[in-house]
Amino acid sequence: MTNLLIASPLLLRALTPVYFVPIGVLLLLLLEREMIRARLGRYKSAAHRVIDLAVFPLMVLFLLFAALRAYTMLR
Amino acid sequence: MTVSALRGPLRAVLTRFCLAALAFAAALAGAEAVSRLVGVFWGAICFAAIFLALVHLAEFATVRMTTGRELTALLVAASLLPLERLLVLSVPALPYLRLYPNALWVLPMGLVSVYAYRARWFPDTRPRLGRPPDSGWRLLAIQATVATAGAGIGVLAAHTVPYTGYHVLFYPDTAKWIGVALFSLAGVVEELAWRGVLQPLATDVAGPVGILACCAASVYVSVAWMGTGAAVPMIALSAMTSVVVYRTRCLAGSMAAHGLLNLLLVLLR
Numbered sequence: 001m002t003n004l005l006i007a008s009p010l011l012l013r014a015l016t017p018v019y020f021v022p023i024g025v026l027l028l029l030l031l032e033r034e035m036i037r038a039r040l041g042r043y044k045s046a047a048h049r050v051i052d053l054a055v056f057p058l059m060v061l062f063l064l065f066a067a068l069r070a071y072t073m074l075r
Numbered sequence: 076m077t078v079s080a081l082r083g084p085l086r087a088v089l090t091r092f093c094l095a096a097l098a099f100a101a102a103l104a105g106a107e108a109v110s111r112l113v114g115v116f117w118g119a120i121c122f123a124a125i126f127l128a129l130v131h132l133a134e135f136a137t138v139r140m141t142t143g144r145e146l147t148a149l150l151v152a153a154s155l156l157p158l159e160r161l162l163v164l165s166v167p168a169l170p171y172l173r174l175y176p177n178a179l180w181v182l183p184m185g186l187v188s189v190y191a192y193r194a195r196w197f198p199d200t201r202p203r204l205g206r207p208p209d210s211g212w213r214l215l216a217i218q219a220t221v222a223t224a225g226a227g228i229g230v231l232a233a234h235t236v237p238y239t240g241y242h243v244l245f246y247p248d249t250a251k252w253i254g255v256a257l258f259s260l261a262g263v264v265e266e267l268a269w270r271g272v273l274q275p276l277a278t279d280v281a282g283p284v285g286i287l288a289c290c291a292a293s294v295y296v297s298v299a300w301m302g303t304g305a306a307v308p309m310i311a312l313s314a315m316t317s318v319v320v321y322r323t324r325c326l327a328g329s330m331a332a333h334g335l336l337n338l339l340l341v342l343l344r
Contacts, residue, residue, distance in 0.1 A: 025123045025161075029127075051130065064179060
């Protein structure tokens, strides 16, 4: 087991449904952000900033997930 | 937010804060129960729902409420609690990280804590990361004492918290050190989020009750991640750092203390 982990330490083979919960939340918030932008134009409102702060960690998590999965598929 | 900014008598403000905090705690407890009893997936959905509800309440506060920016900031800071639980439950688990395979949650949580700490649209009540230039040796001594006390609690915790797995040095590869570093960083990140962002906002609204609520919140997230065995050391550390950050308005000591606690806990047990 240890040798296997050393050989391929960052593999993400098993996907479970729970990984997709934050992605769903992220999509919802991005959609809402676009709706606010369509309503208010380029003016960055306080609501915009609130959504930005909520989107940021979920986007980082999504990028981590995508990077690990891409690495697994390419190997 | 100062109490006067809420435009109500102190007692009414405190009552409203306590009721809101109790409702929030009940929602988190319900989501935690779902996570333990029904399954991680449904628990993550519950935490996601609480997170979304708080984000929308904060949006609503920006538009409708007369209290505006301060209430929005408090709601956004409170939304970091369900966010952390959501991240812990749904981050990709890597056995590579050894003792805590889901420790990758530290990265998004750390980045959002820095973002919130540096956000200019938050009221400027946050404690400083370093000591102010005109402060004397006393503040430095307090910070050093807090860091030392955190290390001491870590050594005690390593000997008292029940643990049946392998010692971290059992693993022959260097990958274990990444897991150890992330575990230690988790303490630093939590101090920044709870003592650096949430506590000053909660304290401005409700004074000592806000400190108590913030302390309970930080104990809850730590124990929910590390297990109930870690409750006593986390309560001791959170109580100490909450008071010290409130009194000195300096975060350095508490961040060092929590980081050292986690580091020694994982290395010595």
